[in-house]
Amino acid sequence: MRYIVIGAGAVGGTIGARLHQGGHEVVLVARGAHYEALKRDGLRLITPESSETLDIPAADGPVPTRDDDVLVLATKSQDTIAALAPWPSDLPVVCAQNGVDNERTVLRRFERVYGMCVWLPAQHLEPGVVAAHGHPYSGMLHVGRYPQGVDELAQRIADDLGKRGLVGRATPDVMRWKHGKLLGNLGNAVEALLGRGAGTAEIAERARAEARTVLDTAGIAYSTTEEELARRGHNVDIRPIDGVTRGGGSSWQSLARGSGSIEADYLNGEIVLLGRLHGVPTPVNEVLRREANRAAVGRRPPGSMSADELLALIEA
Numbered sequence: 001m002r003y004i005v006i007g008a009g010a011v012g013g014t015i016g017a018r019l020h021q022g023g024h025e026v027v028l029v030a031r032g033a034h035y036e037a038l039k040r041d042g043l044r045l046i047t048p049e050s051s052e053t054l055d056i057p058a059a060d061g062p063v064p065t066r067d068d069d070v071l072v073l074a075t076k077s078q079d080t081i082a083a084l085a086p087w088p089s090d091l092p093v094v095c096a097q098n099g100v101d102n103e104r105t106v107l108r109r110f111e112r113v114y115g116m117c118v119w120l121p122a123q124h125l126e127p128g129v130v131a132a133h134g135h136p137y138s139g140m141l142h143v144g145r146y147p148q149g150v151d152e153l154a155q156r157i158a159d160d161l162g163k164r165g166l167v168g169r170a171t172p173d174v175m176r177w178k179h180g181k182l183l184g185n186l187g188n189a190v191e192a193l194l195g196r197g198a199g200t201a202e203i204a205e206r207a208r209a210e211a212r213t214v215l216d217t218a219g220i221a222y223s224t225t226e227e228e229l230a231r232r233g234h235n236v237d238i239r240p241i242d243g244v245t246r247g248g249g250s251s252w253q254s255l256a257r258g259s260g261s262i263e264a265d266y267l268n269g270e271i272v273l274l275g276r277l278h279g280v281p282t283p284v285n286e287v288l289r290r291e292a293n294r295a296a297v298g299r300r301p302p303g304s305m306s307a308d309e310l311l312a313l314i315e316a
């Protein structure tokens with residue numbers, strides 16, 4: 001089987017590197033300066049234990065495909081449709097992304113869709129270089145067929161991931177885990193807007209409380225923090241890496257890189273959407289969704305707002 005990783009940034013780069021180290025055939029799909037660096041120098045994966053440069057084939061667009069290819073989509077959710085557009089729809093797609101909308105979107109074109117719940121703290125440091133902070137494993141990845149179930153391919157992908165540096169698990173209810181992860185990711189916009197300053201935890205918790213009401217009203221199952229911690233154990237503890245400053249999560253990184261877009265419509269915005277569908281007000285998540293987008297479009301750095309400013313907007 002060959003893994004084609006579309007969007008070989010923090011998460012995609014780490015998964016691609018670990019699969020390659022585990023002896024699997026991998027192609028990394030990237031663009032711009034990152035693609036040029038991958039092609040020229042290979043991918044450097046830095047972890048708390050090692051720094052290794054890996055010679056993995058890279059492409060800046062679709063490659064001729066084979067029957068045994070699996071597409072691993074690791075772009076931000078807002079890039080899903082464009083990133084998959086050039087790829088043939090008879091291939092299986094694994095959504096290695098946060099949020100819960102990608103699988104549904106992809107299922108319109110691709111018949112075989114798999115969800116992946118990604119616990120993998122990583123950063124795309126510079127073109128060609130990715131840092132993965134998890135120890136002793138870089139990440140724990142739950143994989144399952146969408147909308148539910150475990151088939152032969154899901155099991156095989158989980159086994160392949162587990163060969164080197166990752167914990168892979170096939171799970172029949174992957175979207176329940178992804179809804180649980182979504183609750184955690186509602187804090188991404190808060191961290192991006194406020195940095196790690198005072199008030200961050202309190203506002204994130206308000207967003208989560210609102211979201212639990214929405215999910216309960218909609219009858220959507222989600223894993224709990226206790227379940228997640230029990231599964232993860234000490235498999236993916238975050239460790240410092242010499243010479244690498246760990247910034248924030250993936251939305252924080254979008255602002256830090258000035259990328260001009262952010263995933264908030266698919267994280268806080270998912271709760272807003274469900275709230276509207278089920279008649280539950282979601283003022284906290286709506287303000288976070290809107291302000292995170294404003295910060296991204298305005299190319300403001302992380303931490304550009306104070307908690308008081310954000311709270312005033314929420315109360316308004």
Ligand SMILES: NC(=O)c1ccc[n+]([C@@H]2O[C@H](COP(=O)([O-])OP(=O)(O)OC[C@H]3O[C@@H](n4cnc5c(N)ncnc54)[C@H](OP(=O)(O)O)[C@@H]3O)[C@@H](O)[C@H]2O)c1
Pocket residue numbers: 006007008009010011012029030031032034074075076077079082083084096097098099118119120121122123124249250253259263
């Ligand atoms: N980082 C984490 O610690 C972490 C942890 C768990 C889950 N996640 C989730 O994992 C997903 C990926 O996040 P990430 O942090 O890995 O993002 P990332 O570092 O920005 O990587 C995404 C990559 O996809 C590339 N890309 C976008 N559209 C593309 C296209 N059409 N063709 C080729 N490449 C394309 C981006 O290129 P450009 O840079 O040129 O845009 C970028 O290199 C998100 O859903 C995120 O929420 C992240």
